[in-house]
Amino acid sequence: MTSPIPVSxxxxxxxxxxxxxxxxxxxxxxxxxxxxxxxxxxxAIADALEVRTxxxxxxxxxxxxxxxxxxxxxxxxxRLTLTPERVRAxxxxxxxxxxxxxPVGEVVRGSTLPNGIDLRQVRVPLGVVGIIYEARPNVxxxxxxxxxxxxxxxxxxxSSSAYDSNTALVRVLRDAIGGAGLPADAIxxxxxxxxxxxxxxMRARGLVDVLIPRGGASLIRTVVEESTVPVIETGTGNCxxxxxxxxxxxxxxxxxxxxxxxxxxxxxxxxxLLVHQDIADAFLPRALDxxxxxxxxxxxxxxxxxxxxxxxxxxxxxxxxxxxxEYLSYDIAAGVVDSLDKAVEHIRxxxxxxxxxxxxxxxxxxxxxxxxxxxTTVAVNASTRFTDGGQFGFGAEIGISTQxxxxxxxxGLPELTSTKxxxxxxxxxx
Amino acid sequence: MTSPIPVSxxxxxxxxxxxxxxxxxxxxxxxxxxxxxxxxxxxAIADALEVRTxxxxxxxxxxxxxxxxxxxxxxxxxRLTLTPERVRAxxxxxxxxxxxxxPVGEVVRGSTLPNGIDLRQVRVPLGVVGIIYEARPNVxxxxxxxxxxxxxxxxxxxSSSAYDSNTALVRVLRDAIGGAGLPADAIxxxxxxxxxxxxxxMRARGLVDVLIPRGGASLIRTVVEESTVPVIETGTGNCxxxxxxxxxxxxxxxxxxxxxxxxxxxxxxxxxLLVHQDIADAFLPRALDxxxxxxxxxxxxxxxxxxxxxxxxxxxxxxxxxxxxEYLSYDIAAGVVDSLDKAVEHIRxxxxxxxxxxxxxxxxxxxxxxxxxxxTTVAVNASTRFTDGGQFGFGAEIGISTQxxxxxxxxGLPELTSTKxxxxxxxxxx
Numbered sequence: 001m002t003s004p005i006p007v008s009x010x011x012x013x014x015x016x017x018x019x020x021x022x023x024x025x026x027x028x029x030x031x032x033x034x035x036x037x038x039x040x041x042x043x044a045i046a047d048a049l050e051v052r053t054x055x056x057x058x059x060x061x062x063x064x065x066x067x068x069x070x071x072x073x074x075x076x077x078x079r080l081t082l083t084p085e086r087v088r089a090x091x092x093x094x095x096x097x098x099x100x101x102x103p104v105g106e107v108v109r110g111s112t113l114p115n116g117i118d119l120r121q122v123r124v125p126l127g128v129v130g131i132i133y134e135a136r137p138n139v140x141x142x143x144x145x146x147x148x149x150x151x152x153x154x155x156x157x158x159s160s161s162a163y164d165s166n167t168a169l170v171r172v173l174r175d176a177i178g179g180a181g182l183p184a185d186a187i188x189x190x191x192x193x194x195x196x197x198x199x200x201x202m203r204a205r206g207l208v209d210v211l212i213p214r215g216g217a218s219l220i221r222t223v224v225e226e227s228t229v230p231v232i233e234t235g236t237g238n239c240x241x242x243x244x245x246x247x248x249x250x251x252x253x254x255x256x257x258x259x260x261x262x263x264x265x266x267x268x269x270x271x272x273l274l275v276h277q278d279i280a281d282a283f284l285p286r287a288l289d290x291x292x293x294x295x296x297x298x299x300x301x302x303x304x305x306x307x308x309x310x311x312x313x314x315x316x317x318x319x320x321x322x323x324x325x326e327y328l329s330y331d332i333a334a335g336v337v338d339s340l341d342k343a344v345e346h347i348r349x350x351x352x353x354x355x356x357x358x359x360x361x362x363x364x365x366x367x368x369x370x371x372x373x374x375x376t377t378v379a380v381n382a383s384t385r386f387t388d389g390g391q392f393g394f395g396a397e398i399g400i401s402t403q404x405x406x407x408x409x410x411x412g413l414p415e416l417t418s419t420k421x422x423x424x425x426x427x428x429x430x
Numbered sequence: 431m432t433s434p435i436p437v438s439x440x441x442x443x444x445x446x447x448x449x450x451x452x453x454x455x456x457x458x459x460x461x462x463x464x465x466x467x468x469x470x471x472x473x474a475i476a477d478a479l480e481v482r483t484x485x486x487x488x489x490x491x492x493x494x495x496x497x498x499x500x501x502x503x504x505x506x507x508x509r510l511t512l513t514p515e516r517v518r519a520x521x522x523x524x525x526x527x528x529x530x531x532x533p534v535g536e537v538v539r540g541s542t543l544p545n546g547i548d549l550r551q552v553r554v555p556l557g558v559v560g561i562i563y564e565a566r567p568n569v570x571x572x573x574x575x576x577x578x579x580x581x582x583x584x585x586x587x588x589s590s591s592a593y594d595s596n597t598a599l600v601r602v603l604r605d606a607i608g609g610a611g612l613p614a615d616a617i618x619x620x621x622x623x624x625x626x627x628x629x630x631x632m633r634a635r636g637l638v639d640v641l642i643p644r645g646g647a648s649l650i651r652t653v654v655e656e657s658t659v660p661v662i663e664t665g666t667g668n669c670x671x672x673x674x675x676x677x678x679x680x681x682x683x684x685x686x687x688x689x690x691x692x693x694x695x696x697x698x699x700x701x702x703l704l705v706h707q708d709i710a711d712a713f714l715p716r717a718l719d720x721x722x723x724x725x726x727x728x729x730x731x732x733x734x735x736x737x738x739x740x741x742x743x744x745x746x747x748x749x750x751x752x753x754x755x756e757y758l759s760y761d762i763a764a765g766v767v768d769s770l771d772k773a774v775e776h777i778r779x780x781x782x783x784x785x786x787x788x789x790x791x792x793x794x795x796x797x798x799x800x801x802x803x804x805x806t807t808v809a810v811n812a813s814t815r816f817t818d819g820g821q822f823g824f825g826a827e828i829g830i831s832t833q834x835x836x837x838x839x840x841x842g843l844p845e846l847t848s849t850k851x852x853x854x855x856x857x858x859x860x
Contacts, residue, residue: 028778032801113823117812124804126834205654209834224635228655230835251857258859348458370852371462374554382547382855391860392851393543404556404639404848405660406836418834421822422800425812427681429688430821 015191016200020207023128023153026183030151031125033182035102038149041180042098045145048176049091049169053084059168060137067161079136080162090141093396097145100395103414104151118424123417125151127209130190130201131398132157132223134215137165144173144187146398150416155208157190157201159215202227209418210406214399217326232407234399237267237354238326239384242343242369243287244360245278251381252283252359253290259357259384261294265328267400268355268387272323273298273334274343280307280336288313291332301335323350340365344372351375353402355387376402376409445621446630450585450637453558456613457583461555463612465532468579471610472528475575478606479521479599483514489598490567497591509566510592520571523826527575530825533844534581548854553847555581557639560620560631561828562587562653564645567595574603574617576828580846585638587620587631589645632657639848640836644829647756662837664829667697667784668756669814672773672799673717674790675708681811682713682789683720689787689814691724695758697830698785698817702753703728703764704773710737710766718743721762731765753780770795774802781805783832785817806832806839 013021030038049056060082067077109121129152131143140156147154158166166189174184190197202211205228212232213223224231241259243252259270275283284307291298292313298304299318308315322333323346337343347356357379358369370378377387387410389397394412401407407415443451460468479486490512497507539551559582561573570586577584588596596619604614620627632641635658642662643653654661671689673682689700705713714737721728722743728734729748738745752763753776767773777786787809788799796810807817817840819827824842831837837845 028802028804031804111823113821117816119822121839127804225658230660230833232835248857254857254859262860366854372458374458374461374557375850377851377853379853380855382853382858383860385860386547386853386855386858387851391543392549393541403660405662408848409551409851418838420805421807421817421839423807423809423812423816424796425810425816427678427684428812428816429684430692430813430815 014200016197017204017207019188019191020128020130020155020201020204022185023155023188024207026186027125027127027151027153029183030148030153030186031104031127033151035104037180037182038102038151039098041177041182042094042145042148044176044180045141045148045173046091046094046098048172049087049094049141052172053087056087056165056168056172057082057084060165062164063162072161080165082137082165086138090138093138093142094145097149097396100149100413102149103417106414108419115428116425117428118422120422120424121419122422123414124420126416126418128153128155128207129416130155130157130204130208130211130229132198132201132211132213132215132219134159134219137162137169139214140166140169141173142396143398144170146396146413146416148177148182148186150413152416153186153188155188155190155201157198160193163193199226202229205229212399230406232399232401232411233403234401235267235354236326236352236402237269237400238272238324238350238352239268239270239354240272240274240347240351240356241270241384242274242337242340242347242356242358243276243279243283244340244358244362244365244369245276246362246365247276247279247283247359248361249279249283249286253286255357255359255381255383256287257290257294260291260296260332261330262383262385264330266385267326268384269328270357270384271325271327271332272350273332274337274346275304275334276340276343277303277336277338284308284336285311288315294330296330296332299331299333303336304334326352340368341372344369347373347375354400355379355384357382357384376400444630446627447634447637449618449621450558450631450634452615453583453585453618454637456616457555457557457581459613460578460581460583460616461534461557463581465534467610467612468532468581469528471607471612472524472575472578474606474610475571475578475603476521476524476528478602479517479524479571482602483517486517486595486598486602487512487514490595492594493592502591510595512567512595516568520568523568523572524575527579527826530579530843532579533847536844538849545858546855547858548852550852550854551849552852553844554850556846556848558583558585558637559846560585560587560634560638560641560659562628562631562641562643562645562649564589564649567592567599569644570596570599571603572826573828574600576826576843576846578607578612578616580843582846583616583618585618585620585631587628590623593623629656632659635659642829660836662829662831662841663833664831665697665784666756666782666832667699667830668702668754668780668782669698669700669784670702670704670773670777670781670786671700671814672704672767672770672777672786672788673706673709673713674770674788674792674795674799675706676792676795677706677709677713677789678791679709679713679716683716685787685789685811685813686717687720687724690721690726690762691760692813692815694760696815697756698814699758700787700814701755701757701762702780703762704767704776705734705764706770706773707733707766707768714738714766715741718745724760726760726762729761729763733766734764756782770798771802774799777803777805784830785809785814787812787814806830
C-alpha cells in the first residue's frame with residue numbers, strides 16, 4: 001500500500017496495552033511455526049532453568065524474606081519458596097510438555113462440499129493469552145510452556161508477593177526462547193504491580209484473546225465481572241458426593257474420605273455429602289466414624305446430627321450457608337435426601353458445577369445421575385479427586401474451567417486453541 | 431433434605447431474571463430428552479405455524495403499519511413483513527432442523543485411563559441461550575428451533591419494531607411445544623420492551639449461559655462491553671479479496687465481483703480489494719470496469735486512482751477510515767500492495783477477522799496466505815460469500831462468530847453445546 005499509510009488503531013496505549021500489542025505481534029510469528037521449532041525452544045527453556053537455578057533461587061529468596069517479615073503463614077511461604085530441587089522439577093515439567101502432541105494444525109472437520117469446494121476446519125492458536133494468578137511461581141513457567149507449545153503468546157500477571165521470582169523466571173524464559181530464534185515478547189510479565197495493571201489487562205479487548213484467572217474466588221469474580229476480554233472461569237469447586245440407596249458401604253466410605261480428605265485444599269475436594277434416606281441408618285455411623293478419623297468436622301442437617309448421637313464424630317448443625325460453602329479445609333456439609341432426584345435438585349441448586357460423584361451399584365441410578373447432573377465432571381463410583389488434567393491423561397493443565405463456553409473441565413493444550421476454516425475452490429462463486 | 435430447607439440464591443429477582451430462572455428449570459428438563467421427543471416438538475411447531483398463519487400475519491400487520499407510519503424505509507419494511515408464503519417458508523426451515531443430527535450425547539473424546547477408569551467427554555446443551563437481535567421475525571423461529579434441537583432453553587429479545595409479530599410467533603411456538611409435552615418456558619420472549627430488559631439480560635450471569643447478539647455493530651459492541659454473561663460476538667465483516675501476483679485474471683474478476691456485489695448487505699461481502707503490484711497494471715483496468723458494471727464505487731489508494739484514469743469506473747480517493755469500513759453497500763476500498771506479506775500485514779491490521787480470500791495460481795502463495803491470515807475463514811480461489819452455515823453444509827446457522835473463544839465462523843448445532851466428562855470407576859480413589 002503506497003498511500004495513505006494505515007495508522008495503528010492502537011494509539012495512546014497504556015503500558016499494558018503496549019505489552020499486549022507486542023505480544024500480538026509475537027503471536028503472529030508463533031502461529032505458523034512447526035512443532036519442532038517450538039519443542040526446541042521448550043528444551044532451551046528447560047536447560048536454561050537448570051543452568052541459571054542460582055539466579056532464580058536468589059531472586060526467590062527476596063520474595064521469601066519479604067513474606068516472612070510480613071508474617072505470612074508457613075504454608076504460604078512454603079508454596080512461594082523455590083529450592084534447586086524445585087527448579088529442577090519445574091524444568092522437568094517443561095520437558096514433559098515437549099512430549100505432548102502439538103494441537104495446532106489438527107484438522108477438526110473436513111469435507112468436500114456438493115459444489116466441489118474443499119472445506120477444512122483447522123486448529124490455530126488463540127493468539128494472546130492473559131493469565132492472572134495468585135499461585136506459586138511454578139505457574140509462571142507452566143503457563144508459559146503450555147502457551148508456547150500451543151503457539152500462543154502469554155501475558156503473565158502474577159501476585160506482587162512473587163514479583164522477584166517471577167521477574168527472574170521470565171528473564172530466563174525470554175532469554176531462552178530468544179536464543180532459540182523465537183520472539184522474546186511471546187512471554188511477558190505484565191508491567192506494573194498495582195491493581196491498575198490488572199484493570200488495563202481486563203480492558204484490552206482486541207489485543208488479548210482470552211483471560212484465565214487462577215486463584216481465589218474473589219479474584220475470579222472480579223475478573224468475570226469487570227473484563228471485556230473473554231474470560232475462562234476456573235476452579236471454584238463445591239463438589240458433592242451422593243451415596244445412593246443401593247451403594248456398597250465400603251466403597252462409599254472409601255470414596256467419601258478420599259474425596260474429602262486426601263487433599264482438602266484443592267478445588268476437586270468434596271464439600272458436601274448427600275445420603276439417600278434408605279441407606280442412611282446403615283451408612284451414616286460408619287461414614288461419621290471414618291470422617292472423624294480423618295479429622296473432618298461435619299456440618300450436618302437434623303438427620304445427620306441425630307445419627308451422630310453417641311459417635312466420636314464432630315458434628316455441628318448445618319446452616320443454609322454450609323450448602324454453598326467451598327471449605328477447602330477438613331470440613332464437610334452433610335444431609336439426608338429422600339431420593340436420587342432430591343439429591344440432584346440439591347446439587348443443581350448449590351453446586352459451583354465442578355465435580356459431583358455418585359456411589360451406587362444400580363445401573364439405572366448411575367445413568368439417571370449422570371444424565372441429570374450438569375457439572376464439568378460426573379463421577380460414578382470414583383473419587384471427585386480425579387477431575388484433573390494429569391489424571392485425565394492430558395499431560396498438563398492450564399486450569400479447570402467451570403464455565404460452559406469454550407472449555408469445560410480440565411483444560412489441556414487443545415483448549416488453548418481456536419479454529420479457522422480453509423475454503424479451497426477453483427474460482428468458485430455463488 | 432429435611433432441614434434446613436435450602437433457600438433460593440435467586441431472591442429479589444427482576445422480571446427478566448425470573449424468566450431466566452424459569453428457562454433454567456425448562457433447560458434442566460430438556461437436557462436429557464432423546465432426539466425423537468425434540469423432533470416431534472419441532473414438527474408440532476412447523477404444523478402450528480402453518481395452521482395459525484392468519485393469526486401471525488395479522489399481528490405482523492400491526493408492526494408493519496407502525497413502521498410505515500414512522501416512515502421506515504421500504505427495505506426495512508420488506509424485511510419486517512410476513513406473508514403466508516413467508517410463514518410457510520419459516521415452517522419449512524423448522525422441518526429442515528428436524529432432519530439435522532442431534533449434537534447432544536455425542537462422545538467427543540473417550541479412553542480408558544491407566545488405572546482402569548473409563549473417561550468419556552460427552553456433548554451436553556449449553557443450558558439457557560439468550561439471543562438479542564434486530565433482524566427479521568424469522569430469526570425468532572430459527573433461533574428457537576435450533577436451541578430446542580440442541581436441548582437449550584432460549585430467551586428471545588427481538589427489536590421493539592417487531593414486537594407484535596414476535597409475541598404472536600412465540601405464543602404459537604410455546605403452545606406447540608407445550609402440546610408436545612415439553613415445558614413452554616423453554617421458549618420465552620424477554621419481558622419488557624425498554625433498554626432495561628437488555629441490561630438485565632446482560633447481567634444475568636449464572637442464570638443465562640451465553641448471549642448471542644445478532645445485529646448491527648453498535649448493538650454487538652454494547653453487549654460485548656456490558657455483559658457479564660459470556661458472549662459470542664457475531665457478524666461484523668470487513669472482508670478482503672487479495673489478488674496475488676500469479677492470479678488468473680478472469681477468476682480474479684469473477685471472485686471480486688461476486689464477493690462484493692452478489693449481496694452487498696451481508697457480513698461475508700467483500701469490503702476491500704488488495705492487488706499485488708506486479709499484476710496491478712493488467713488487473714486493475716479490468717477489475718474497475720467490472721466493478722463499475724456492477725454499480726460499485728471504488729475508494730482507491732493513489733495507484734488505484736491513477737489506474738482509473740480514462741476508465742468508466744467511479745473511483746474516489748480512499749481515506750484511512752475506508753480501510754476499516756464495513757460498507758454493506760455498493761462500495762469497496764482498493765489498494766495496491768508490494769507483496770503478499772504486505773497484503774497480510776494490511777489485513778491483520780484492519781480486518782474484523784471474518785473472511786479473507788486470495789486469488790492465486792501459486793501453491794506457495796496459497797499456503798502462505800492461509801497460514802498467516804488469522805480470520806474465521808480463509809478462502810483460496812473462492813468467493814468470500816461462502817462463509818455461511820448453509821453453504822458449509824451445517825444445515826442451519828445461529829450466527830457467524832468472529833471471536834476465537836468457543837466457536838469461530840458459522841455456528842451450527844454443535845456450537846450450541848458444551849461438554850461434560852463422565853468418569854466411571856469401581857470404587858477408584860487417589
